[in-house]
Amino acid sequence: MKQIYLDNASTTKVDTKVVEAMIPYFSEKYGNASSQHLIGQEAKRGLEESRHTIAKSIKAKDDEIIFTSGGTESNNLVLKGLFFANEKKHIITTKIEHDSILNTCKWLEKQGAKITYLDVDKGGFVNPEDVENAIGSETLVVSIIHGNNELGTIQNIEKIGEICRAKEVYFHIDACQSYTKVPINVGKQDLDFVTLNSHKIHGPKGVGALYIKKGIKINPILHGGGHEFSLRGGTENISGIVGFAKAVKIIKNSNLKKINELRDKLINEILKIPNTKLNGPKDNRLCNNINISFGNIEGEAIGGYLDAYGICSSTGSACSSHTMETSHVLKAIGLSDLEANTSIRLSLSKFNNEEEIDYVLKVLPKIVKKLRRMSPIK
Amino acid sequence: MQNKFEQYNKEVMKHFLKPKYSGKMKNPDVIGRIKNNMCGDIMEVYLKIDKKTNKIKDIKFQTMGCAAAIASSDVLCELAKGKTLQKAKKIDKKKILEKLRGLPSIKMHCSVLGEKTLKKAIEEYEKKIIS
Ligand SMILES: Cc1ncc(COP(=O)(O)O)c(C=O)c1O
Ligand code: FES
Numbered sequence: 001m002k003q004i005y006l007d008n009a010s011t012t013k014v015d016t017k018v019v020e021a022m023i024p025y026f027s028e029k030y031g032n033a034s035s036q037h038l039i040g041q042e043a044k045r046g047l048e049e050s051r052h053t054i055a056k057s058i059k060a061k062d063d064e065i066i067f068t069s070g071g072t073e074s075n076n077l078v079l080k081g082l083f084f085a086n087e088k089k090h091i092i093t094t095k096i097e098h099d100s101i102l103n104t105c106k107w108l109e110k111q112g113a114k115i116t117y118l119d120v121d122k123g124g125f126v127n128p129e130d131v132e133n134a135i136g137s138e139t140l141v142v143s144i145i146h147g148n149n150e151l152g153t154i155q156n157i158e159k160i161g162e163i164c165r166a167k168e169v170y171f172h173i174d175a176c177q178s179y180t181k182v183p184i185n186v187g188k189q190d191l192d193f194v195t196l197n198s199h200k201i202h203g204p205k206g207v208g209a210l211y212i213k214k215g216i217k218i219n220p221i222l223h224g225g226g227h228e229f230s231l232r233g234g235t236e237n238i239s240g241i242v243g244f245a246k247a248v249k250i251i252k253n254s255n256l257k258k259i260n261e262l263r264d265k266l267i268n269e270i271l272k273i274p275n276t277k278l279n280g281p282k283d284n285r286l287c288n289n290i291n292i293s294f295g296n297i298e299g300e301a302i303g304g305y306l307d308a309y310g311i312c313s314s315t316g317s318a319c320s321s322h323t324m325e326t327s328h329v330l331k332a333i334g335l336s337d338l339e340a341n342t343s344i345r346l347s348l349s350k351f352n353n354e355e356e357i358d359y360v361l362k363v364l365p366k367i368v369k370k371l372r373r374m375s376p377i378k
Numbered sequence: 379m380q381n382k383f384e385q386y387n388k389e390v391m392k393h394f395l396k397p398k399y400s401g402k403m404k405n406p407d408v409i410g411r412i413k414n415n416m417c418g419d420i421m422e423v424y425l426k427i428d429k430k431t432n433k434i435k436d437i438k439f440q441t442m443g444c445a446a447a448i449a450s451s452d453v454l455c456e457l458a459k460g461k462t463l464q465k466a467k468k469i470d471k472k473k474i475l476e477k478l479r480g481l482p483s484i485k486m487h488c489s490v491l492g493e494k495t496l497k498k499a500i501e502e503y504e505k506k507i508i509s
């Protein structure tokens with residue numbers, strides 16, 4: 001069966017143009033970028049051109065970009081790297097971060113860090129005033145997810161950046177979901193660190209980057225042979241990095257507009273089904289994110305039926321998590337466990353089209369009706 | 379009865395997508411309702427009981443739960459239908475799992491939900507009869 005892929009916040013299909021750009025780096029320009037010979041230098045050129053592409057995309061300088069194995073590593077690197085290079089021990093973050101931030105923070109707590117987990121409002125927004133009030137003399141860094149992976153909430157990073165600058169604390173954003181969807185300008189937005197990754201934007205998995213503002217010292221977490229300005233040891237994943245840069249180069253604003261239109265159509269039509277509710281904000285939301293609760297039926301079951309119709313979705317329900325725990329993000333915006341269990345997330349990409357959306361809109365109401373007939377809660 | 383790939387097998391999917399016993403029952407003799415203490419989801423079974431033979435004449439379920447919970451509910455009803463209360467009480471998660479040919483390990487508790495809900499319904503019925 002043809003699959004309709006609406007789980008692009010988890011990961012995306014690699015664009016064929018990206019694959020084509022990567023191929024020479026497996027079998028022709030396969031050298032080690034540290035080698036002096038021709039094949040090594042070809043690899044080096046691929047690496048540095050890619051670095052330039054990524055740097056330019058967020059208005060950074062080339063030597064402010066460190067390539068990593070992805071968003072998880074970049075998030076680990078910035079928090080652990082800062083913590084172990086500084087005396088200050090207080091980190092401010094939010095209750096709606098990705099696990100790679102939350103679990104790094106939990107681990108750092110065991111190493112002596114003090115962490116403040118800021119609340120968010122119903123839409124998932126951090127109040128910049130709360131950030132300001134949480135900052136003390138011991139505060140090292142404020143780390144905030146730019147575009148939320150579950151709700152699509154886009155934070156007011158300009159305002160938070162301004163506060164951090166005024167209070168002289170570092171500011172990190174996790175931009176894995178927002179990158180290339182929302183403008184990032186490290187200068188204008190007062191950013192000290194930015195986490196980026198490739199597999200959310202039709203690039204390969206296992207590649208990411210961390211922007212580190214020039215002059216800021218952090219410790220490496222992977223000690224090795226001096227790669228990436230001695231901040232990340234290991235022979236560079238050149239093919240992956242080249243693919244990442246290619247993915248950035250081929251982003252078109254017209255694609256974002258199309259995604260946004262399809263997304264709005266889906267939301268508007270789904271909300272016509274009785275007893276449905278949009279989770280997260282109406283405005284300042286990532287153009288590809290939908291998160292909706294369907295009263296009295298279970299998200300994992302909705303996903304199971306969608307899958308049977310060839311539609312890939314995801315859910316914040318406890319029933320589908322490895323730990324049987326409700327999504328911490330849905331809890332943070334005030335949903336009860338039962339409400340969170342009724343949610344599904346649909347996330348679009350440039351590869352979706354109107355026909356697919358119409359098909360989803362045809363089958364989804366039927367699924368909801370069927371599951372509601374099966375539900376003891378009315 | 380664990381499932382190596384941690385996915386639902388065909389039998390589970392069959393009962394999940396095409397359950398035979400789902401829906402509300404008019405005037406049941408008794409209702410059993412249990413909340414899944416792992417995830418908070420809910421299952422109800424409705425029984426009609428032949429007073430002379432003490433057999434389950436008719437059974438239906440309504441479940442707000444995952445695919446495993448819905449499939450377990452359906453299989454539970456299939457196993458219980460036509461059985462005496464005595465025998466039906468002995469239906470446990472093992473029998474449900476056997477019939478489903480296994481569940482992913484993390485979903486085992488959803489089959490327990492079926493066992494508990496039926497037992498609760500039968501106990502309620504027996505209480506009602508005595509009083
Ligand atoms: C917001 C956010 N941060 C971090 C990550 C982790 O990135 P990666 O999968 O590249 O390690 C993801 C996605 O998985 C994400 O959505
Ligand atoms: S009903 Fe929640 S995990 Fe099965």
